[in-house]
Amino acid sequence: MLKNYFKIAIAVLRRRKFFTAISLFGISFTLTILMVLTAFIDKVVGDDYPDKKRDRSLYITRLEEVGPTNMSSAGPSFYFLNHYAGSLKIPVKLGISSGYNGTNTYVNNKKIAVNYKYTNADYWDILEYDFTEGKAFNKQEVENAEKLAVISTDMKKAYFGDESTVVGKYIEADNVKYRVCGVVKNVPLTSYLTYSDIYLPYTVSKTDYNDKAYRGGYTGILLANSKSDLSKIHDEYEQVIHKVPMESKDFDHIYSHADPYITSYLDTGNEKQSGVVIALTAIGLFAFLLMLLPTINLVNINITRIMERSSEIGVRKAFGASSKTLVYQFIIENLILTLLGGLIGVLFSIIILKIINSENLIANLELSLNFTVLLIGLVICLVFGFLSGVYPAWRMSKLNVVTALKAQ
Amino acid sequence: MISLQNIQKVYRTNTIETLALNSINLNIKKGEFLSIMGPSGCGKSTLLNIMGLLDAPSKGDIKIDDQKLDHFTDKQLAQFRNKKLGFIFQSYHLINDLKVLDNVSLPLLYRNSSEKERKQSASEALGKVGLSNRVNHFPTQLSGGQKQRVAIARAIVGKPEIILADEPTGNLDSVMGNEVMDILLQLNKTEGTTIVMVTHDEHMAKKTHRLMRLFDGSQVQ
Numbered sequence: 001m002l003k004n005y006f007k008i009a010i011a012v013l014r015r016r017k018f019f020t021a022i023s024l025f026g027i028s029f030t031l032t033i034l035m036v037l038t039a040f041i042d043k044v045v046g047d048d049y050p051d052k053k054r055d056r057s058l059y060i061t062r063l064e065e066v067g068p069t070n071m072s073s074a075g076p077s078f079y080f081l082n083h084y085a086g087s088l089k090i091p092v093k094l095g096i097s098s099g100y101n102g103t104n105t106y107v108n109n110k111k112i113a114v115n116y117k118y119t120n121a122d123y124w125d126i127l128e129y130d131f132t133e134g135k136a137f138n139k140q141e142v143e144n145a146e147k148l149a150v151i152s153t154d155m156k157k158a159y160f161g162d163e164s165t166v167v168g169k170y171i172e173a174d175n176v177k178y179r180v181c182g183v184v185k186n187v188p189l190t191s192y193l194t195y196s197d198i199y200l201p202y203t204v205s206k207t208d209y210n211d212k213a214y215r216g217g218y219t220g221i222l223l224a225n226s227k228s229d230l231s232k233i234h235d236e237y238e239q240v241i242h243k244v245p246m247e248s249k250d251f252d253h254i255y256s257h258a259d260p261y262i263t264s265y266l267d268t269g270n271e272k273q274s275g276v277v278i279a280l281t282a283i284g285l286f287a288f289l290l291m292l293l294p295t296i297n298l299v300n301i302n303i304t305r306i307m308e309r310s311s312e313i314g315v316r317k318a319f320g321a322s323s324k325t326l327v328y329q330f331i332i333e334n335l336i337l338t339l340l341g342g343l344i345g346v347l348f349s350i351i352i353l354k355i356i357n358s359e360n361l362i363a364n365l366e367l368s369l370n371f372t373v374l375l376i377g378l379v380i381c382l383v384f385g386f387l388s389g390v391y392p393a394w395r396m397s398k399l400n401v402v403t404a405l406k407a408q
Numbered sequence: 409m410i411s412l413q414n415i416q417k418v419y420r421t422n423t424i425e426t427l428a429l430n431s432i433n434l435n436i437k438k439g440e441f442l443s444i445m446g447p448s449g450c451g452k453s454t455l456l457n458i459m460g461l462l463d464a465p466s467k468g469d470i471k472i473d474d475q476k477l478d479h480f481t482d483k484q485l486a487q488f489r490n491k492k493l494g495f496i497f498q499s500y501h502l503i504n505d506l507k508v509l510d511n512v513s514l515p516l517l518y519r520n521s522s523e524k525e526r527k528q529s530a531s532e533a534l535g536k537v538g539l540s541n542r543v544n545h546f547p548t549q550l551s552g553g554q555k556q557r558v559a560i561a562r563a564i565v566g567k568p569e570i571i572l573a574d575e576p577t578g579n580l581d582s583v584m585g586n587e588v589m590d591i592l593l594q595l596n597k598t599e600g601t602t603i604v605m606v607t608h609d610e611h612m613a614k615k616t617h618r619l620m621r622l623f624d625g626s627q628v629q
Contacts, residue, residue, distance in 0.1 A: 004510065004517055011505030315501045318462055319562070320490025320518035322483040401462040405501060 002332065009333040012305065013340075019301050020337075026294035027341025031380060032348040033290060038376045039353060039367045041283070044190045045262060046372070050129040051194060056227050057126065058234060059193065059264035060085055060220035060256060064271050067251040073269045075099060076256060077216025078118075078202055078209040084240050085220045085258070090233045095123035095221040098205070100196045103174045105159070112158050114173050117196035118205045124150075126223045127194060134167035134182030137201050141181075145203035149178035152186045155197040173198055174206070188365035193219055193265065214247045214254070222258055234258050291380075295388045302334065302392035306399070313396055314404030323397035330396055334389030335382065342381035346374070409570065409602050410436040410459055415468035417454050417625075428454045429465070430625045438569070439600045441593070443613040446622035452606040453574055455622065459604060460493055460572045461485050472570070490518050494563030494601075498575035500555040502547040508534065508558050509543045515566040533561035537591055553584030560591055564601070571595070573605040577612055589615060 013020045048054050063076040076085075081096050088094075100115040124136035129150075137148040149171055151159070160166045170177045178200060187195045202209050207216075222237070224230050237258040244254050255271045257263075266275030306313070316326060346369065353367045417429040429451045436442050444452050457463040458470060461477060470477060472492060480488065494515075502511050513530035521529070534540055537557040547555055556576060563571050573592065577585035589612050595601050605616065613619050621628045 003523070007510065008503070008505055015505065311501050312503045315495075315503065316514070317486070318460065318489065318493075318495045319515040319566075320486050322486035322518075324483065325486070325518065402457050405462075405497065 005329050005332045006336060008329075009336040012309070012333065013337065016305070016308075019305075023298055023301055023337060024341045024344060026297050027338050027381075027384065028344035028348055030290055030294045031342055031345030031377060031384075032352060034287060034380055035345060035349040035369065035377045036352055036356070036367070037283075037286075038372075039349070039369055040190075040365075042372050042376075043188070043365060043367055044265075047188070047191070049185070049191075050127045050187060051191070051261070052128045053126060053223060054261050056224045056230065057261070058091075058222045058224070058230060058237075058258035059261060060222070060237070060258050061193070061264045062256060062267050062269060063215055064255040064269075065214065065247060065251040066253040066255065066271070070250045072215060072251075073271075074215040075217040075219055077211065077213050078218050079212050080214045080216070081218055081220040084244060085222065085237065087240060088222065088233065088236050090224065090229055090236055091222040092225050093122045093126050093223040094120075095126040095223070096120045096202065097123050097194075097199075097219055097221075098202070099217045099219070100192070105171070105173050107159055114155070114197050115195070116173055116198040116200055118200050118202040118209075120202055123221070126221050129187075130185040132183045132185065133165055134180065136182055136199075142201040142203055145201065147176065147178045147204055148181045148201060149173075150182040150184055150199040151180055152184055152197050154186050156180075156183050171198065173200075176204070178204075189362055190365055193221075214244075220258075230260070291384060291387075295384065298334075298337075298384075298388035299391055302330075302388065303395060306330075306392055306396045310399060310404040313399055314401050317399075317401045317404070327390075327393040327397045330393035331386060331389040334393075335385035338381045338385030338388070341384075342377060345381075346377060349377075409438040409440070409473065410434070410604070411469075411471040411474075412455075412459070413469045413471075415455070415458060415465045415470065417451070417458065417463070418466040428625050429458070432468070432627055434620065434627070436602060436604060438602055439596070440618065441596045441603045441605070441616040442618045442620060443605045443607050443616040444620045444622060445607060445610070445613050446628075448608075450622045451625040452622055456572050456574050456604060456606050460495060461489055486518070490515055490566065492568055492570055494566065494568040494571040496556070496559050496563050496571065496573035496576045498578040500547070500552075500559045500579075502555055502558055502562075504547050506546075507543070508539065508545050508547065508550070511547065511558060512561045512565050514562060519566070529565050530561070533565040534558070536564065536595075537561045551584075552580050553587060556580060556584070556588050557591065560588065560595075564595060564599075567599075568601070570602045570604070573603065575606055575608065577607065577609060585609070585612070 060081065061075060062073060063080060064073040078096060086094050097119040098117050100117045103114050103116065105112050105114050121137065121139040121142045132153060136150055141148055151171060156166050159171055160169065166180050166183060169180050171180055189195050222233055224233055241254060241256050246252065263276055266279045268275045268278060313326060350369055353369055357366055412432055412434040415429055415432040419426045419428055432455060444455065446452050458465050509530050512533055513526040516526040516529060534543060537560050539554060539557050542550060542554060577588050580588060592603055593615060596603050607613050
């Protein structure tokens with residue numbers, strides 16, 4: 001039966017080449033966009049370099065102060081994290097890092113844009129950066145405010161060219177010279193919590209890290225001993241925040257949470273808006289709208305094709321096909337078409353991902369069409385084929401045999 | 409074999425009501441070859457469609473093999489047609505996208521038969537209509553007479569007890585028409601298949617056991 005459906009599906013596709021081409025283009029184009037998008041999301045959400053202990057970490061990325069008339073939200077300050085998050089009993093470590101800042105440096109009179117970030121020593125214990133040479137700065141070196149730098153491999157190449165080892169050499173950023181103590185594998189820009197070109201000890205920061213202001217653009221990573229401690233740490237931090245005195249009379253509430261990676265990554269900076277909900281809604285809406293047009297197009301083409309095939313439908317019904325069997329046949333045919341479109345979509349996606357990677361459109365982001373993405377693509381194909389096949393198939397099955405046979 | 413009692417068929421639109429069949433009573437015995445004649449639009453094909461369970465009468469009872477069929481579901485009707493009935497149409501209604509062999513084996517798709525069985529039965533049916541050498545052709549590569557013979561093979565492949573033929577020779581010249589008619593007569597004689605044939609051709613009708621004439625939806629003979 002299936003073989004027969006396959007034969008007829010291919011024959012129908014070959015009969016109206018132009019319509020087939022339009023349908024296939026619509027499907028494959030849509031799937032390409034969705035698959036590139038899922039590859040991107042998969043990379044951003046799924047890639048845990050250098051954050052391999054993500055499943056037992058909580059992230060503090062925001063501090064919001066709210067008053068009757070005012071609201072201010074930003075990353076917490078180093079002081080706040082060190083003082084309050086540092087007072088927690090359950091976490092085993094607290095990694096602190098600033099957001100990345102941009103500056104320029106010059107090599108042989110050539111300007112290089114550089115992003116730098118300040119971190120504490122525990123940051124390097126929690127995150128598992130791959131060092132191609134050297135190592136991170138330690139607690140003592142941080143306390144001594146030594147002018148040390150960990151740099152990315154791209155930074156090494158841009159600044160030092162083809163030199164094989166650069167540990168011990170000096171790199172200049174923001175008019176200060178730092179001694180390179182380690183080189184790490186690149187982190188993509190999308191992992192903005194851990195991305196940078198140069199990592200420096202927070203003690204060499206030009207701004208006063210002991211400033212007692214609550215907001216300061218830093219991020220804290222709390223490492224738990226085990227997954228089961230995460231909820232306890234979350235609650236412990238909530239209790240600490242509850243007791244934090246107000247920074248000024250303008251405010252009467254302070255909000256800050258220790259959340260899992262995704263919640264923190266998608267934080268909107270506003271207590272009342274969940275980034276996860278917004279992201280899921282936006283992605284869902286985008287995918288829905290993107291799939292809607294080709295689905296409607298396919299439904300339309302399918303209905304036209306049914307009218308062309310009314311004689312066949314009449315004959316099949318006359319010779320014993322029930323309405324249900326015909327619906328089944330038509331959906332299978334449509335799934336074959338969409339899977340074919342999906343196959344072309346996969347090829348398109350591979351090409352587009354190659355282009356995105358080779359052009360380095362997003363710093364250090366190496367997108368790939370992995371198994372998850374293929375699986376998502378397959379599911380999308382099936383949903384697509386099913387959606388665009390059901391209505392025409394239902395219309396077809398309702399066709400009166402006599403009318404169908406007369407239509408030819 | 410087929411019993412029609414007081415069959416009436418009315419087509420209704422918003423403004424007009426057309427009586428296509430009026431009080432048709434007919435009994436067709438097993439193994440009988442009946443032809444139905446009448447001018448265009450007199451209701452011949454409508455009557456055949458009702459006998460073939462492709463259309464429902466507005467009034468009246470139809471029994472096939474002493475079974476009343478008015479309470480059958482879509483699925484049950486489909487299964488009944490598949491086992492008991494074979495159809496031949498004036499314009500053949502072959503599926504141009506499928507090869508001759510696949511066209512012929514189509515009714516067997518809706519039974520629990522294997523691909524091997526389907527192929528074998530379809531080849532046998534094509535042998536009976538003298539088209540064993542056209543198995544892998546497509547319908548568009550055949551002449552009108554050959555197409556109709558493929559359609560006959562498709563009608564007989566499931567070994568139905570009844571064949572309903574709607575002007576099977578209507579689109580063919582006299583030589584090809586006679587060839588097709590001979591096959592039907594042979595089928596009726598050797599296999600004992602009950603055949604009901606709608607025709608415009610008096611000469612063909614005279615070759616059958618019984619002739620029924622319709623005029624304006626009523627039985628006149």
